[in-house]
Amino acid sequence: MTRHPYLSPEPPRVLAHRGLVTPADAAQGVVENSFAAVAAAHAAGIDYVESDCHLTADGAVILFHDDDLSRVTGDPRKIADVRLPELEELMADRGGLVTLPQALGAFPDVRFNLDVKAEAAAEPVGRLVAPHAERVLVTSFSDDRRRVALAAARSAGAALRPATSPGSSTVARLVAALAVGLRGTARRLLADVDALQIPERQGPVRVLTPRLVRAAHAAGVEVHVWTVNEPADMERLLDLGVDGVVTDRADAALAVVNGR
Structure with missing residues (x-):
């Protein structure tokens, strides 16, 4: 499988989870997924920013994790019910709203x-x-949403499809297939994806295993684990063969990667 341009150069990779908000930035009111958070990740030398997409009432795609404003701004309304200018005003002193x-x-x-x-x-x-498309990976917990986005990119004239990581149902089927030795099923589930972006565990179920890493690498698929914030865990996962960590502490993770 040919490596997607998104996944170059060679790993390991640090993915800044919703940008980078240092304690000093947080003290100034900066929040995740803001323009300032993306800028801070970029300034720290981070190549990858993990973020989330919602649609506003007037059809703008914005970087925002929750489907409502309550946690970030104290406003209980849904993102889908608020227009872009008002969202920009709400986020003005929180690092700034950023559209896609x-x-x-x-x-x-x-x-x-x-x-x-x-x-x-x-x-x-x-x-x-x-x-x-060469510098974007599209994912979603929903494989249907992910596939709609990929199809729309192709319809809009993308020279190549964006990189992609499977949804939670596909990951669950992959973990189950590997657990019972269905290697052919695992290979089919890994076809047409570029990375497995997974938690180390999902409740009592261990998602990340050496067997999963081996199967992914055999299929030319990278393994990225979220959300990893302790340097000792970063070292342990990289020793296991993980290709990337999604982290709130991207500056600390970059120091770990550069020190290896």
């Missing part, structure tokens, strides 16, 4: 790992990333 076109345009050297959180956002995300 703004992120792609303002940070041309950053590779974006985009989790499509809302069904309505899938098709617009695909259209918007089409000209940037």
Whole structure:
């Protein structure tokens, strides 16, 4: 399997989870997924930013994790019910709202790992990333949303499809197939994806295993683990053969990777 341009050069990779918010930034009111958080990751030398996509009431794709504003701003409304200008005002003293076109345009050297959180956002995300497909990975907990976004990118004229990571149902089937030795099923589930982006555990179930890493690598697929914030865990996972860590402490993770 040919390596997607998104996954070059060679791993390991540090993916800044929702950008980078240092304690000093947080003290100034900066929040995750803000323009300032993306800028901080870029300034720290991080090549990859993991973020999330929602659609506003007036059809703008923004970088935001939750489907409502309550945790970040104290406003209980849904993102889908609020127009872009009001969201920009709410985020003005929190690091600044960033739309997907703004992120792609303002940070041309950053590779974006985009989790499509809302069904309505899938098709617009695909259209918007089409000209940037070489530096975008599209994922979602929902394989249907992920596939809609990838199809939209192709329809919008993407020279190649964005990189992609499978949804949670596909990952669950892969873990089950490997547990019972169904290697052919595992190979089929790994076809047409570029990375497995997974937690180390899901409740009582261990998702990341040496067997999974071996199977992924045999298929030419990278393994990225989220969300890893302790340097000792980063070292342990990299020793296991993991290709990337998604982390809130991207600056610390970069120091770990550079020290190996």
